[in-house]
Amino acid sequence: MNLQKEFTKGIVSDNPLFRLLLGMCPALAVTTSVNNGLGMGVAVTGVLLASNIVVSAMRKVIPSSVRIPAFIVIIATFVTITDMLMHAFTPALYTALGIFIPLIVVNCIILGRAESFASRNTMLPAIIDALGMGIGFTLALVMVSAVREVLGAGTFFGLQLLPENIPALIMILPPGGFIALGCILGLMNKFQRKTA
């Protein structure tokens, strides 16, 4: 097993957001600012890492007919822990992400990796896979939210870049999420086809 490949596949060739098109709901909803996108990405990475470790450790114990409910319980536990910790230590981010923290439970990236990777591999590859996928998802969220924040609010990470009246407000409204994601996906396809 090539560990380096397991790591980079989550960032480039199998990027959860741009290539697998998983986790679209948070990707569209929280990417109104780079800060939110980054926070969401880190939270998902944390949950993904923890659940991949536990699922991989328990893969011989979990009966295959009830594996999905078992995975869901494991994931939900880590999401709830993340939710409590974020509430206690990063209240501003907690308020900004709001309902999307509990909804990490149904983020298909996490269940997808538990089912298709962690439950079939030993712990080390599972950790590498979680880190790769998590970082890939975080980078993708940051990219989408950077486009939206710069065009929609004229700021980057809260720093004012453009004069206040210039920004295209639509980019930080819900339609802007679809427009930004669609354009980035289109560009990625063009770019990746050429190199292929």
Place this chain on the structure above:
Amino acid sequence: MRDILKLGLFLLLVAGVAGAGLSYVNSLASPLIAQQILQNKLDSFKEVYPQSDRVVNETATHLTPPYDPVIKEVNVAYRGEEPVGVIYAVETKGYSGPIALLAGFDIATARITTIKVLSQRETPGLGAKATESKFYDRYKDKGIDIALEVTKTPPLKENQVQAITASTITTKAVTKGVNAAREHFIAHFAAAKQP
């Protein structure tokens, strides 16, 4: 039959371990969360009414029926033993959800000190601008003789508040909350002071 029992017991075990783990983390995190919420509230009180020693929640004493259901809390700010200000926690319906805010009133001058939005779900870039201090300043030091009203142009009169561009509903919701607090303040605090 035996299989179902085995699988059920397995899931029970998984859920039990998860529950135990969660209750442990909760026991660690919940005091921190409670402290965090309290601290946040105290900081907000300080922002809305800076010149006080302590703030006492006197909702039970002052919020007697019939009252406007918009008002959630009546907090009285004291300097020494003297009540000097009132901080209302109000909640109104904005464009896309409830808006919770604090409105401060000074008893001596009978004016609004300022406001602070605690939570909202308004549109980012539009209604969400209600959380900026630039917006709070539109309410700062307003008199309470006439109910506040929302205008779309820069205010000409004392009781006018300029709406956030393209977010009149949000501004109206905030103003409605401040006005509800204003009426309660006039009835319970300002009247006693006037000759």
